[in-house]
Amino acid sequence: MPTPVLEFDEVRKRFAPDRLVLDGLRLEVLPGETVALVGPSGCGKTTALKLANRLLEPDGGVVRVFGRPAAEQEPVALRRRIGFVIQEGGLFPHWTVRENVEAVPRLLGWTPERRRERSDAMLATVGLPAGAFAPRRPASLSGGERQRVGVARALAAAPSLVLMDEPFGALDPIARREMQKEFLAWRTRWDAAVLLVTHDLGEAFRLADRVAVMASGRIRQVGPPDTLRREPADAFVREFVSEFLA
Numbered sequence: 001m002p003t004p005v006l007e008f009d010e011v012r013k014r015f016a017p018d019r020l021v022l023d024g025l026r027l028e029v030l031p032g033e034t035v036a037l038v039g040p041s042g043c044g045k046t047t048a049l050k051l052a053n054r055l056l057e058p059d060g061g062v063v064r065v066f067g068r069p070a071a072e073q074e075p076v077a078l079r080r081r082i083g084f085v086i087q088e089g090g091l092f093p094h095w096t097v098r099e100n101v102e103a104v105p106r107l108l109g110w111t112p113e114r115r116r117e118r119s120d121a122m123l124a125t126v127g128l129p130a131g132a133f134a135p136r137r138p139a140s141l142s143g144g145e146r147q148r149v150g151v152a153r154a155l156a157a158a159p160s161l162v163l164m165d166e167p168f169g170a171l172d173p174i175a176r177r178e179m180q181k182e183f184l185a186w187r188t189r190w191d192a193a194v195l196l197v198t199h200d201l202g203e204a205f206r207l208a209d210r211v212a213v214m215a216s217g218r219i220r221q222v223g224p225p226d227t228l229r230r231e232p233a234d235a236f237v238r239e240f241v242s243e244f245l246a
């Protein structure tokens, strides 16, 4: 088996002595694979993503990124190699849309021409033409537009690992479908490992190679969409899946 790009190995995380959020999390994302992480609100999905790029540190177990323990990798350098779409968009408010999208390419020392070419292409991909959107600041955008700039920014430097936390959550159903189509089109051109958190199981089933259902700080089942539908591992997964298919 190829070395996972991201691996949670029996990871534990607690925020208070009596509040164990991750309780032996095991999950792998292989090169070129999209894994969707689904589960009830508060079950620890965002916490897991933050452990992957060292915004948080585990209390037990090991998080491995690019084949090495994340704990041994310098956090800033690690984050430059990981595309991260955060749940609330997370744009730099005083920067223009273009400056936001070019943030990592700039840190990586790309020339202005190369950065501009990439930011134009990424903005077009997320349906925000640079001519109209590049000079604007986040405060002047709608929530859905901000979220799309967040996606363009996370993917701008073509990272080999992408963490996406509800990347399309603020979009209306039509724009959401459009972005899902774009996502599937990018996936054919570029083989990053993607861990995608979503509340929308339909989205998970459309976009992911494997879906991981999480509850009470552990993965209850992980497998291709069809396996979850046909052979849910337990009553929780059966109910979780059936609710979204109804």
Ligand SMILES: Nc1ncnc2c1ncn2[C@@H]1O[C@H](COP(=O)(O)OP(=O)(O)OP(=O)(O)O)[C@@H](O)[C@H]1O
Pocket: 015, 021, 040, 041, 042, 043, 044, 045, 046, 047, 048, 087
């Ligand atoms: N910094 C923190 N301090 C204390 N508790 C925290 C902290 N961050 C998260 N938690 C708690 O840990 C639990 C898991 O939070 P997390 O954000 O990972 O959930 P989630 O699965 O992403 O939920 P949602 O689907 O609502 O985004 C929640 O109960 C949350 O209140």
Ligand SMILES: [Mg+2]
Pocket: 045, 046, 047, 087, 165
């Ligand atoms: Mg969350």
